[in-house]
Amino acid sequence: MVDQEKIHNQCLSKDPKERRHALVELKNLFSLISDKQQAWNDLHRLTNDEDSSVRYRAGYAIGSVFSQVPDKQQAWNDLHRLTNDKDRSVRWAAGSVLGSAFPQVPDKQQAWNDLHRLTNDEDRSVRSEAASALGSAFSYVPDKQQAWNDLHRLTNDEDSSVRYRAASALGSAFSYVPDKQQAWNDLHRLTNDEDSFVMSEAASALGSAFSYVPDKQQAWNDLHRLTNDEDSSVRYRAASALGSAFSYVPDKQQAWNDLLRLTNNEDSFVMSEAASALGSAFSYVPDKQQAWNDLLRLTNDENSDMRSEAASALGSAFSYVPDKQQAWNDLHRLTNDEDSFVRTFSNNSLGRALIFMASQAETDEDYKKELEKAIEFFKIAAKEGCKNNPAQFCLPFYRSFHSIIFKKQEAKEELNKYLEEAKSAIQGSESKELLFEAVQNLAEALKEVQHLENMDLAVKKDELNFYRKYCDHAAEIMKCTNEKAPIATAVLRKGLPILDRNLKELIEEIQEKARVTYKESIGTEVEETARAVCKEVQKWEIGNQEEMTQKVEDIAYLLKMKVADLPENRYLLNKIEAMIHERNLVKQYDALLFVIGQIPTMKVISEQELDQKLQKFDHIFYEIICVKDKLNCISFDISKIKLNSADVISDLKTMKKELEKLSKIEGLNTFSIQKLDSIQIEKINGFNNNILGHLDEIKILIHELSKDNNEIYEEYSRRLDELKQSKLDTLLQRYSAVISLIGFVISGISIAH
Template sequence: MRWCPSLLDYAKIRQLVQSNDADERLEAINQIRDNFKNFTDTNKEQSWKDLFTLAKDEINSVQEGAVSALDHVFQYVTDKERATKYLLALTKDKDISVRKEAANVLGTVFAHVTDKEQATKDLLILTKDDYSFVRCDAAQALGSAFTHITDKKQATKDLLALTKDEENNVRFFAAYALDPVFAHITDKKQATKDLLALTEDEENDVRMIAVYVLGSAFAHITDKKQATKYLRALTKDENGDVRWFAADALGSAFAYVTDKEQVWKDLFVMTEDENENARRDAIQALGSAFVYVTDKEQAMIDLLTLTTADDRIVRASANHSLGKVSIYRATEAENKNKLKEELEKAIVYFEKSSQESTVIDSAKFCLPFYRSYYAVIFRQYETKEEIAKNLEDAKQAVEGSESKEKLLEAVENLGNALQEAQKLRGLDEIKTDLNAYRRYCDRTVELLDETKDKAPGAAMLVRRGLPIIDEQIKAILVEIQEKTEELCKETVDTPLEDLGKEVNKIGQGLLLVRDPIGLEKSVGNLEFALSDICNRMGGKDNGEACKLLEKSKNEQYVEDKINLINMVLSKIPFSIKEETEHEKSNGDIFNINADQITVSTNKNSKISKQNSGIINRIHTESTRKIIEILGISFTIAGVIWGISYAILIEIEYPTAMKDSLIVFIFTFLLSSFISARKK
């Protein structure tokens, strides 16, 4: 009997599907959409047929509702091949609203369709539809589906054509679609030109979205000098909302702009803009830009000046930015005392910002976490109840947000991070984790800043939101795992063997990560280990790898970081092979690690055997003495270097490699001088 209610419920849905009342048919669509994944396979098949039938309904609202529901149910359909055929047939429907909704659904479910080649053709046909509303949704669909599109060259061409469409709403959505796909399009040079052209569009909404996309995609822009010039000009646009988005874009793109000093000045001028949002975002951009400015002392003076402004919003934003700056400085601290000092400053700044602010912001959201983190790291013995209260404060801060569900998940992730933080001991470990938390907090607050979604014409604005470890990211992580294993094998019996093992250990653990903070931390650790390899190697491929690694460190989003790290790992093994072969051809093997110091070269081994093989070929006494002196000095300096490096690493000295090399050079010169005097 327990199954009767469920059976009756589905029977009721079937009655609603066949009802003569349009409202009841709409209710049937809602019921199918919301419950489809829990249906039996038989009921799923019937419900899919019902949706397809309702997509042909004589009432437009029923048609649109039925087609729109397909994107919710498609992934749960048992016969996806037939479902794909049904969906693609709808893209050719004579009814405009059906084609429009079909384009939208196709973009959402493209990863699940079974015939991607035909789906690509049908979607590209929709970009040339006679009706602008269909072209708009086709443009959006291209943006969503681009990574799965089979003909990216044609898709790039068609999407860029839409940026020149005669209808301003089509140009808007074409620009909107460029944001998620810019890194993947095949003609970035033309895309750069077209995007820059859109920033000069006569329509304010088109300029606004183009500015946003330019800031988001700046790392992939081919002409960064020209793009910087355009963004700077847009800070003086006649439209306040365009200036607002220009400030935000400069903050996002600051790591890549070509004239950082002048851009900083432009942003500082904007802190007095008549548009309230432009003022606030200009100050937030200054906080983000601090990492990349050369004159950090002047930058601090500028930000501190803004904390005394008459405008309450300016004061709140300035203190918020100073809090972010202090967290960044904590991640760069040379010792625990300095880290503690910067964390304390950050908490004070965030408290001031929270007191001044009248809206939800990152100060209110991240302040409770940093308070608890400080207490945990520096063993202030904050009780579980106090930590729970701080996390509850963070939850209260997001209570009015439309993204509440995602933000509450973020609070839970931060709570888990606090439990992990209790295990931290070393300075480098604390700094790496704090950097991951900093990035996560800053990214989370993007969900809190919903004012942009309320901007005129920007209701469909793309927001990256929080990272999700989806199938696409997992696929890249699998590649990284394979390449770290290959790197480990290549470093066996080389001076890089220990680092190779460390990189492989981190790589093999990537797929075990379950939350975005853990992913941030693991990727940060991988960057750190790869940096050590870069610092100890040469070669052309290594130079390219190191440049890509630096680019990865500057990337704002972890999804973009892993793509670059994947490329880095493709180049380093070739450089190791090249260097190993070079060493063998020169007869040199030089292996030093912290546990066991071994200095061995073919040349030195000959010297240690009373230089018998060398001296026989030396024709002068003075040359023989010079070689003896250099060999002995090199051996002594190598041993001293190894010991000093091991000690500095043990005490977590921040510049261990650099300072131990100075010891090596000094010891070598001193030993050579003393030996020469004796000789």
């Protein structure tokens, strides 16, 4: 029970020590305080305290409780004022929380102005926190180009602590930065920094950014090198990054071997982190029986930390092992370990294994029995008094889920009980704010389950499987330590599966539509295409945003290879293209549902034509290698163009003409570029940078030329932002999009003048 009166009196104390202590209590207990208005009034008043150390704590507290305060406008006003405080420690605190509060501040333009200013602060500690905040807030800032310029500059800061935070921010923001090639160059450089702390953070950033980096082979080489670094903190972060990036590394066997090697490291932290990473990597290893044996060997290690991490990894790997009975026996043996942590994670893993088995049950009776057995194991694990115990998160959720499924009349009471227990369990976690968000999401999900009618076994299994991965991931966040805290929130939130029932139902509809379409197409020219699409989508399930977007892009690529480029297919091809660029996931999946339904009507490329097309591509690749001078000429011509308002139409037409030359080189795409030498690649990269630079110049010119008509400027800005953030499959498509954009500008300016 929180003694709010005591905290309130401490806030009014004349002793600054008591006021500082009260702020710590407000920060940690705000969610449990009944009278939040009173608590907020106390916190607001202390942001104006005469003592800078009190203002420092107040600023730090505002960031932690921002989402829960009743008056966000006033909270934002206070935070804005504190970013301008004369005391550097107060500015430091305000900057450190600006990133986490950014999504909810009412005035994002002013918040961005404050953050931009803090990245140029004379104090290195303030710049350091501003760099960190950039990583958290990047996706929300209104001017991503300037934000990227700031982040790029900070990676070159003379102070190592600033570079350290900038490296972390690169990992969080990588998917949003407009210039991924430069961002990758910066990250690669930081993995070779003279400061080992910067290197370690760059290793972590590699883990979260790996799927977006343009040169995955070099990124993998860097990670592999860092696992051998002489500094243990670098090896520790490299082990963690390998676990995060494992599915994308080109040499998975070597990556697995690296992790195994690190489990024999002399540093116990490196050993346990490597063991933990093995669990998340397990599903991607080709030889799962050997991988299971590797994990099992670690459960006999003399180091208890190693055994506990291995026990946790076994829980993550259970659903993928071929011999589940033997796996169960291995886990059960560990529940009798002398170490309480090992027993905790073993029992928690057994609970996870039983949840998986319940989701695969053949009868209602088995479903109920496995779910109840899982809850018992979570209970046993939760009783152990170890810190960051994941069972303390899992237990209240699955207990509530069980009550809602089997005791509907008690559902409302169970939901309230679950919320209280879950909130209490996460108070000691380093990622408390993110976990609180996860609890709220699961509570909302439970309400939806509560209102489902006529649940048969198939529905029950489906519901359990829907939430299992989310709960597992959230439970892993419970284990997050201080060492991981700087990168935790952004990276871990990105990894959380999407709890969207509409999306779940849409996936089921897509799978059914694909099955029906395949049956209808048997014996027709589209049979092979329909079969390939049907086979692919049947494997789909709810994942995180990145995974689910990638699935659509894979299907789109498959269809584009099969659909003939004929006038009668143009509408369908345009739909596929629009689907790729759609940012809203539900709309993207809805578009795919439509496209699958059109498969029986489309004209496809025969296998013979496809072979001819691939041969033509090979021929084009050969030609590209031979047209080095032509490419250089085009790049030179573009770079010569100097845009000015006096003759902008003529300049734009010249630029458009040069781009049209390049767009005629059909084979010039990301695959063909791999065949060019480093000089040619550098030329093309320079060409792309010239284009982007000119597009930004055009934006400035439009602003100057259309002061009486903002519509052209706003529409151009919107299209330019979409172009910069889009994941276009080929350079040819990018150039076509740029040509279209320039055509729009020429038309718009001509009409305006």
